[in-house]
Amino acid sequence: MKKIGLKDIASHVGVSTALVSYVLNGQAEEKQVGKEIAEKIKQAAEELNYRPNQLAKSLKTRKSNTIGLIVADINYRFSSGITRAIEAEAKRKNYTVIFGSSNESSDKFNELVNVLINHQVDGLILVPVEHSEASIASLQKSDLPFVLIDRNFPNMITNCVLLDNYKAAYDSTTHLINQGHKKIAFINYNNRLFNLQERNRGYIAALEDHGIEPHPAWSLFVRQNHYEQDMRKAIHQLTSGSKCDAIFFATDRLAISGLKEIVNLKIKVPEELSVFSFDESEAFELFSCPVSHARQPLEKMGKIAVNMLLDLVNKPGVVNQIYLETELVAAKSCRE
Amino acid sequence: MKKIGLKDIASHVGVSTALVSYVLNGQAEEKQVGKEIAEKIKQAAEELNYRPNQLAKSLKTRKSNTIGLIVADINYRFSSGITRAIEAEAKRKNYTVIFGSSNESSDKFNELVNVLINHQVDGLILVPVEHSEASIASLQKSDLPFVLIDRNFPNMITNCVLLDNYKAAYDSTTHLINQGHKKIAFINYNNRLFNLQERNRGYIAALEDHGIEPHPAWSLFVRQNHYEQDMRKAIHQLTSGSKCDAIFFATDRLAISGLKEIVNLKIKVPEELSVFSFDESEAFELFSCPVSHARQPLEKMGKIAVNMLLDLVNKPGVVNQIYLETELVAAKSCRE
DNA sequence: GTGAAAGCGCTAACAA
DNA sequence: TTGTTAGCGCTTTCAC
Numbered sequence: 001m002k003k004i005g006l007k008d009i010a011s012h013v014g015v016s017t018a019l020v021s022y023v024l025n026g027q028a029e030e031k032q033v034g035k036e037i038a039e040k041i042k043q044a045a046e047e048l049n050y051r052p053n054q055l056a057k058s059l060k061t062r063k064s065n066t067i068g069l070i071v072a073d074i075n076y077r078f079s080s081g082i083t084r085a086i087e088a089e090a091k092r093k094n095y096t097v098i099f100g101s102s103n104e105s106s107d108k109f110n111e112l113v114n115v116l117i118n119h120q121v122d123g124l125i126l127v128p129v130e131h132s133e134a135s136i137a138s139l140q141k142s143d144l145p146f147v148l149i150d151r152n153f154p155n156m157i158t159n160c161v162l163l164d165n166y167k168a169a170y171d172s173t174t175h176l177i178n179q180g181h182k183k184i185a186f187i188n189y190n191n192r193l194f195n196l197q198e199r200n201r202g203y204i205a206a207l208e209d210h211g212i213e214p215h216p217a218w219s220l221f222v223r224q225n226h227y228e229q230d231m232r233k234a235i236h237q238l239t240s241g242s243k244c245d246a247i248f249f250a251t252d253r254l255a256i257s258g259l260k261e262i263v264n265l266k267i268k269v270p271e272e273l274s275v276f277s278f279d280e281s282e283a284f285e286l287f288s289c290p291v292s293h294a295r296q297p298l299e300k301m302g303k304i305a306v307n308m309l310l311d312l313v314n315k316p317g318v319v320n321q322i323y324l325e326t327e328l329v330a331a332k333s334c335r336e
Numbered sequence: 337m338k339k340i341g342l343k344d345i346a347s348h349v350g351v352s353t354a355l356v357s358y359v360l361n362g363q364a365e366e367k368q369v370g371k372e373i374a375e376k377i378k379q380a381a382e383e384l385n386y387r388p389n390q391l392a393k394s395l396k397t398r399k400s401n402t403i404g405l406i407v408a409d410i411n412y413r414f415s416s417g418i419t420r421a422i423e424a425e426a427k428r429k430n431y432t433v434i435f436g437s438s439n440e441s442s443d444k445f446n447e448l449v450n451v452l453i454n455h456q457v458d459g460l461i462l463v464p465v466e467h468s469e470a471s472i473a474s475l476q477k478s479d480l481p482f483v484l485i486d487r488n489f490p491n492m493i494t495n496c497v498l499l500d501n502y503k504a505a506y507d508s509t510t511h512l513i514n515q516g517h518k519k520i521a522f523i524n525y526n527n528r529l530f531n532l533q534e535r536n537r538g539y540i541a542a543l544e545d546h547g548i549e550p551h552p553a554w555s556l557f558v559r560q561n562h563y564e565q566d567m568r569k570a571i572h573q574l575t576s577g578s579k580c581d582a583i584f585f586a587t588d589r590l591a592i593s594g595l596k597e598i599v600n601l602k603i604k605v606p607e608e609l610s611v612f613s614f615d616e617s618e619a620f621e622l623f624s625c626p627v628s629h630a631r632q633p634l635e636k637m638g639k640i641a642v643n644m645l646l647d648l649v650n651k652p653g654v655v656n657q658i659y660l661e662t663e664l665v666a667a668k669s670c671r672e
Numbered sequence: 673g674t675g676a677a678a679g680c681g682c683t684a685a686c687a688a
Numbered sequence: 689t690t691g692t693t694a695g696c697g698c699t700t701t702c703a704c
Contacts, residue, residue, distance in 0.1 A: 005681055016691045021683060032689060054454040055395045056681035059696045064391065066455075069435075073420070080416045087410070087437050091444075096451055099405075099435035101423050108427075115432055118390040119402075260621050283619040285596050341697055352675045357699060368673060392697035395680050 004048045012044050013037070020045075024052070058120060066096045067309060068116030068124045070109060072150075074101045077252060077281060078296065079127070082149065085302025086125060093310055095122070106131040117144065123309040127151055130192060145312035147320075149305050151195050157319055159312060161305045164323040165195045168294045169202025171328060172248060172276055175292070177210045179334050181246040181274060183218065185238050187231070187258060188250035190221035199250050199278065218244050228257055235261040239273065246274035246334065252281040252293075259287055270335035280329070290331035297324050340384045348380050349373070356381075360388070394456060402432045403645060404452030404460045406445060408486075410437045413588060413617060414632065415463070418485065421638025422461060429646055431458070442467040453480065459645040463487055466528060481648035483656075485641050487531050493655055495648060497641045500659040501531045504630045505538025507664060508584060508612055511628070513546045515670050517582040517610060519554065521574050523567070523594060524586035526557035535586050535614065554580050564593055571597040575609065582610035582670065588617040588629075595623055606671035616665070626667035633660050 002008075006024075010017045015037060022031040023041040044050075058064040067090055071079040079101070087097045098119055100112035109132045116124060124146035128136055133153055139146055140158065148160040169186075176184050186203045188196055200219065207214045218238070222230035235258055238244045249255035255277035262269060269275050269289060277284070277293040284291040301324055308320055342360075346353045351373060358367040359377040380386075394400040403426055407415040415437070423433045434455055436448035445468045452460060460482035464472055469489055475482055476494065484496040505522075512520050522539045524532055536555065543550045554574070558566035571594055574580045585591035591613035598605060605611050605625060613620070613629040620627040637660055644656055 003681095006683095007681080017682080018684075018692080019690065025683085034689065037690090051450070051453055053395070053456060053681050055391045055400065055456050056696090057683080059389070059391045059395055059698090060681080060683050062696075066434075074410070074416045074423070075420055077411075080410045083435075084410045084437055084439075087435065088439075091436075091447075091451075096455060097435050098402075099419075099423065099433050100427075101420055103420075103424075111427075114387070115427075118387055119432060120389060120391050256618060256621055263622060263624070281619070282592060282617065283622050285592055286599060286619050286622045288599070339697095342699095343697080353698080354675065354700075355673085361699085370673060373673085389697050392680090393699080395682090396697080396699050398680075 004050045009041060009044045009048060009050055012048065013040050015041065064120045064122055065094060066098055066119065066121045068098050068121035070100045070102055070112050070126050072127045072129055073103050078150065078298065081298035082302045085299045086306055089303045089306040093306065102129050104129050106135070110135045113139065122313045125149060125305050125309055128153070143316065145309060145316060147305050147309050149301060151193055154194050159308060159320050161301055161308060161322040161324065163195065163296060164325055165198035166202040168326040169199040170206045172294050173203045173206035174210070175328060175330065176246045176248060176274065176276055176334060177206065177212065179274065182212055183244040184246045184248060185218040185220065185244040186248045186250065187220045187222065187234055187254055189224050189227065191224055196250060203248060227254065231257045232261050235265065239265060239267055246276065248276045250278050252277055252279035255291065256281055256283045269333050274334040276334060289333050291333045292331045293329050294326035295329050296326055300324060340386045345377060345380045345384060345386055348384065349376050351377070400456045400458055401430060402434055402455065402457045404434050404457040406436045406438055406448050406462050408463045408465055409439050414486065414634065417634035418638045421635045422642055425639045425642040429642065438465050440465050446471045449475065458649045461485060461641050461645055479652065481645060481652060483641050483645050485637060487529055490530050495644060495656050497637055497644060497658040497660065499531065499632060500661055501534035502538040504662040505535040506542045508630050509539045509542035510546070511664060511666065512582045512584060512610065512612055512670060513542065513548070515610065518548055519580040520582045520584060521554040521556065521580040522584045522586065523556045523558065523570055523590055525560050525563065527560055532586060539584060553578070563590065567593040568597050571601065575601060575603055582612065584612045586614050588613055588615035591627065592617055592619045605669050610670040612670060625669050627669045628667045629665050630662035631665050632662055636660060
């Protein structure tokens with residue numbers, strides 16, 4: 001089955017390729033193409049099952065109608081959620097998504113950026129990884145629009161749509177305090193990602209603003225590559241000796257890991273311990289009670305990211321930073 | 337910052353674009369380009385930060401080094417896992433992935449296929465959805481290579497890499513029988529997807545082969561859109577009256593839903609009831625005991641799919657169907 | 673060893 | 689109202 005091109009349609013109908021191009025791109029009116037001819041062209045395109053070659057189109061117009069997306073790891077719930085939202089919104093705007101997963105490696109991240117640039121994407125939506133500052137910086141020097149999501153680098157001014165991690169953690173901690181908790185522990189990864197550090201800052205600030213002295217032993221960090229091991233130790237520590245009465249987990253993955261240990265130790269939630277998570281997980285469905293958590297607006301974030309990027313594509317210029325709020329989902333895992 | 341093209345490098349070095357093209361595509365030897373010149377060209381490309389325009393390249397060579405991937409819903413664990421595997425393998429083979437999520441809609445599926453074709457992908461990896469037969473059939477008539485994964489249509493001969501769902505369910509059921517269970521229930525979605533039906537067939541066959549009369553009331557179907565509601569009813573039914581002593585869930589999502597209800601009803605696993613799942617979920621981490629399950633080889637499936645597709649791209653012809661086996665992960669959720 | 677030039681499929685300025 | 693044609697950035701044949 002031979003590939004049908006504009007020329008084939010043109011000769012089939014007996015007109016020039018220009019007319020065919022006009023008609024099939026919806027410029028029939030504008031270019032004042034004869035009604036009958038326009039109809040014939042449309043029909044021929046249908047009959048011959050014409051498929052426009054997007055590459056040729058893009059090469060000519062210098063616009064690929066394609067956006068590149070790099071997530072940190074598509075297996076994260078955050079990633080798949082945001083990917084779904086972005087793909088849907090892009091499709092709605094007539095854009096196609098070229099996809100890559102950096103798996104938290106800055107080398108892979110760099111490579112992916114290059115591949116996407118070579119594919120002439122009109123813009124990039126990126127979840128940057130640790131040590132990808134250089135890559136982002138060189139993007140800034142190019143004129144390819146990009147927006148960071150979820151994570152950013154505090155010392156760089158870039159377009160981004162982020163969570164207000166500070167506020168989310170602040171509000172969540174305040175929620176625990178309002179429930180009557182004073183001994184509130186916080187467990188986070190020990191990495192340098194700004195968004196995670198912001199959660200710590202929010203936690204501390206909330207305590208201080210409510211006249212609670214932050215207890216160093218209650219602010220724990222686990223290693224990313226040994227978090228399960230470290231978590232066991234952490235939970236053990238927090239539930240024996242100078243017990244805390246609530247634990248706030250900085251991510252869903254940490255919450256699962258922590259809850260697992262809590263189940264093992266047969267600690268009753270919320271009777272003996274309150275529990276709060278950043279983000280939710282389907283795993284919570286199997287916990288003994290619904291888990292209170294701060295919920296990220298993935299749909300919204302994806303939609304905003306796409307629209308911000310497309311705005312940038314069409315009229316570059318201003319830098320835009322949007323901070324979204326989490327929704328506090330109060331459930332039974334926090335004793336009143 | 338002006339976009340650098342082959343021509344810019346050529347004039348910068350003082351040679352023709354042909355030489356530049358040869359050198360930058362690693363054909364310097366083959367085309368016997370002068371060593372010095374080759375070196376100069378490479379250097380200039382580096383200096384000027386040359387980025388090849390993949391679109392122009394593809395247009396000319398009629399090869400985009402791009403594969404299209406359509407999953408049923410990127411939020412499924414299966415989807416994100418397989419996407420990760422496919423993207424990684426494609427990257428290894430120097431291919432880029434263009435991505436779409438059909439969200440189980442055949443309309444969206446169709447659209448996506450067209451978009452990907454327009455983008456001149458070299459091939460497609462597809463998880464077909466219900467009612468996408470027509471779309472697949474018309475792909476067959478084109479000469480664009482594609483391979484189906486996870487799901488197929490029994491009355492169509494297509495390249496595919498699938499699970500041997502029959503065998504997986506057969507073996508899983510046999511496992512339960514060997515553990516001493518006779519009253520084994522099976523809960524599945526009531527949809528028409530062949531791979532899910534095969535699981536039913538395997539379940540029934542295993543029972544019969546071991547001299548157990550399949551009990552109609554123990555083979556239950558829940559509606560896809562009301563599975564939680566139906567699941568509650570199902571679990572209730574199976575644990576009161578003529579009780580079964582083991583439940584085999586046809587998917588991880590069903591298992592989570594079922595286990596949730598089992599927890600609610602305070603039924604002890606495995607003491608009062610054994611439980612087996614098809615596929616695993618991080619949710620199982622929070623269940624009272626590790627859940628036995630049949631594990632899908634996602635990495636392998638993704639890798640094979642990519643390689644099968646690329647073989648097809650390079651030398652079309654034979655139809656290839658590969659069936660993979662699950663790995664049976666026996667855990668505590670099945671009483672011996 | 674190297675260069676000139678055609679042409680991939682399309683758009684859009686210009687001519688008619 | 690329609691047709692002609694240059695050219696997007698690259699590869700590759702053919703000539704030198």
